[in-house]
Amino acid sequence: MGYRTYTCPIARQCGGCEWLSVPYPIQLQRKQDALADLFGDLAKTDGCTISPIVGMNEPRAYRYKAATPFAPGTRGRIRSGFFAHGTHRIVPCAECLVEEASLRPILNSVARIAERIGVSAYHEDTGRGLLRHAIVRKALVGKEVLFTLVTNGNHIPQELRFVDGILSAHPEITTIVQNINTRRTNAMLGNRNNVLYGKGIIHDSLLGCTFELGATSFYQTNPKQTEKLYALAIDGAQLKPGMRLLDAYCGTGTIGLCAAHSCKDLELVGVERGEEAIVNAKRNARANQLEKTTRFVRADATEYLASGKRAGGAYDVIMLDPPRAGSTPEFLSAASACNPQRIVYISCNPQTQARDLWFLRQKGWKLMSLIPVDMFPHTKHVETIAVLSR
Numbered sequence: 001m002g003y004r005t006y007t008c009p010i011a012r013q014c015g016g017c018e019w020l021s022v023p024y025p026i027q028l029q030r031k032q033d034a035l036a037d038l039f040g041d042l043a044k045t046d047g048c049t050i051s052p053i054v055g056m057n058e059p060r061a062y063r064y065k066a067a068t069p070f071a072p073g074t075r076g077r078i079r080s081g082f083f084a085h086g087t088h089r090i091v092p093c094a095e096c097l098v099e100e101a102s103l104r105p106i107l108n109s110v111a112r113i114a115e116r117i118g119v120s121a122y123h124e125d126t127g128r129g130l131l132r133h134a135i136v137r138k139a140l141v142g143k144e145v146l147f148t149l150v151t152n153g154n155h156i157p158q159e160l161r162f163v164d165g166i167l168s169a170h171p172e173i174t175t176i177v178q179n180i181n182t183r184r185t186n187a188m189l190g191n192r193n194n195v196l197y198g199k200g201i202i203h204d205s206l207l208g209c210t211f212e213l214g215a216t217s218f219y220q221t222n223p224k225q226t227e228k229l230y231a232l233a234i235d236g237a238q239l240k241p242g243m244r245l246l247d248a249y250c251g252t253g254t255i256g257l258c259a260a261h262s263c264k265d266l267e268l269v270g271v272e273r274g275e276e277a278i279v280n281a282k283r284n285a286r287a288n289q290l291e292k293t294t295r296f297v298r299a300d301a302t303e304y305l306a307s308g309k310r311a312g313g314a315y316d317v318i319m320l321d322p323p324r325a326g327s328t329p330e331f332l333s334a335a336s337a338c339n340p341q342r343i344v345y346i347s348c349n350p351q352t353q354a355r356d357l358w359f360l361r362q363k364g365w366k367l368m369s370l371i372p373v374d375m376f377p378h379t380k381h382v383e384t385i386a387v388l389s390r
Contacts, residue, residue, distance in 0.1 A: 006060065006378070007381075008097050015085025017098060017378035028055045028374060031382045035243040035372055038354050046367040054228055059098075059377030064138045065221040066096065066103035067188065070111060070121040070131040078111040078121040078131065088124060098378060103136050106170050107149065108133050113165040122152045130156065133188050137202070137213065140223040144174040144202035148215040150181050150189060163196050174198055177215040189216055207231060207258040209288050214277035217280055218251045222375050229346070229373045229383060230258050233319065236369060237344045239263040243316040246271065248301040248331070253281030253294075255321060255346070260290050268294040269315070271284075271304045300351060302327075305334035320342040326352025329359060345386040348375075357386055364390045 003023030011020050019027050031061040043050055056062060068080040073088050079092040096104050113119070114131055134152040147166065149165040155298075156162055156178065165174060175198025181190030193200065193215050193299030194330050201214050206227055213219050220226040233255060239245065241264050250270035260268045268290070272278050297304065301320070318340045320327060326349060335343060343365065347353035350372075357367060365388040375383045 006097055008254040010082070010091050010093055013084045013234050014082045014093070014389040016082065018380065020097070020378045022378075024055070024059050024377060027056045028376065031372060031380075034380075035350060035370070035382065035384065038350055039144055039357075039367075039370055040282065042354065042357055042361070042367055042372060046361075047110065048369060050327045051369065051371040053372040053382065054158075054225075054232070055374045056225060056377055059374075061098065061100050062222045062224060062377065063096075063099045064103075064223055065135065065219075066107060066134040067100045068093075068107040068111075069133050070114075072121045072123055072129060076115060078115050080111040080134075082107055083125070096109075099352075102145075102172065103138060106136050106145075106173070107134050109169045110147075110149070110166060112163070113162065113169065117161055117165065119157055119162060126380045127184055135188070135215075137219070137328070139202050139204035139213070141205040142203060143172070144204075145170075145172050146175055146177065146198055146202045146213060146215065147173050148177045148179050148189075149196075150179045152182055154180055154194070159196065167197065174202055175200055179215050196328050197374040203287075206254060207234075207261065209257050209261045209284070211252065211254055211257075211284050212280055212287065214280065216276060218277065219385075220375070225373055225375045229375065229385065230357055231256050232371050233344050233346055234259045234262055234353055235344060235383050236371070236385060237317045237319060239266055239317060244266070244314070245269070246315040246318045246335075246340075248305075248318065249322045250296065251277050251282060251321075253284050253296060255319065257281075257284055257288055257290055258295055259319070261288060266293065267347065270294065270296040271299055271301045272296070273298065273300045300335070302331040305338070306330045314338045315340045317342050317344065319346070321346040324352065327356050332356060332359050333363065336360065341389065342368075345388065346385050347386070348381070350382065350384050353384060353386060357388070360388060366390055 060347040073079045079090045120129040129378045135148040176196040180192040247270040250272045278298040285291040285294045341390040369387045371385045
């Protein structure tokens with residue numbers, strides 16, 4: 001049939017795009033077939049048809065966030081790129097097929113600038129050296145660029161010269177943040193940030209809402225598909241003015257605020273256990289003039305519902321987007337006890353979502369629709385939106 005395939009010189013070493021040599025239409029069909037196997041019995045039992053997967057028109061340059069580790073090389077060089085699959089050996093990368101084209105050059109040039117002024121790279125085995133990682137994020141709307149430098153300590157030698165060198169090479173950078181991570185850990189980011197240039201934040205837009213993004217903010221890396229994902233989830237919620245919506249595991253409030261923006265006089269309650277995320281969610285509500293009809297609560301989602309601490313009574317719709325481990329029986333039981341009209345369950349891990357949907361079925365819930373969205377072309381990953389009612 002002459003399907004187009006893509007090539008990458010480090011694909012086998014990197015391992016990030018394990019299906020890169022598979023034509024994109026076949027990738028989508030594989031994902032569709034896998035979901036049919038996983039959810040087929042549940043869908044058949046409930047009389048639900050799994051929707052065709054929502055793919056991308058152009059499955060390249062879709063990632064608007066990129067990162068690199070740093071490590072010492074020979075003769076004062078600093079290595080950057082990707083970790084080889086299953087190892088911490090760095091594979092150099094000049095350009096990445098799935099990243100927005102301007103991101104990888106920024107990461108690579110920072111290593112060269114650090115070499116010139118004598119800033120050292122972090123050595124995992126000894127715990128010595130300064131530069132651990134760099135992360136760059138670009139806003140889809142407005143094109144602001146946030147550059148985050150992760151360091152093993154507070155002090156950056158010749159900091160002003162280093163920052164000036166980065167900005168001279170890449171004047172498109174809007175703000176630079178130093179993230180401090182001194183732990184002997186594989187976790188990329190630490191808990192402390194220091195703004196080196198600009199305001200320390202950038203802004204992006206989804207479905208007409210503006211969102212503030214900082215160095216540690218969670219935000220989807222594929223914003224084009226995120227808009228499709230959120231729009232489909234909001235459509236499935238069938239929101240009406242005056243309804244009360246719970247956005248569980250809400251992060252910085254992105255999907256809940258998009259829902260509130262789409263439906264006048266909707267009352268939104270967002271629950272998230274991360275302190276910084278809740279602070280950002282409240283800022284995002286103010287930025288979108290939705291603070292009067294929204295409330296964000298710092299709490300564990302399960303404890304919030306199961307403990308009966310929820311204020312204001314029941315919810316008309318409960319929307320949840322849990323981590324890969326899925327939700328918990330306690331949360332799902334408490335959500336069911338709220339007796340909402342619908343539950344909209346967004347998942348980045350269909351395996352744990354299927355487990356949770358069977359649990360909800362025991363509580364009398366019926367699967368009304370299941371929509372897959374391809375957020376990460378050339379990989380096995382897929383996100384799914386399940387809408388349930390009873």
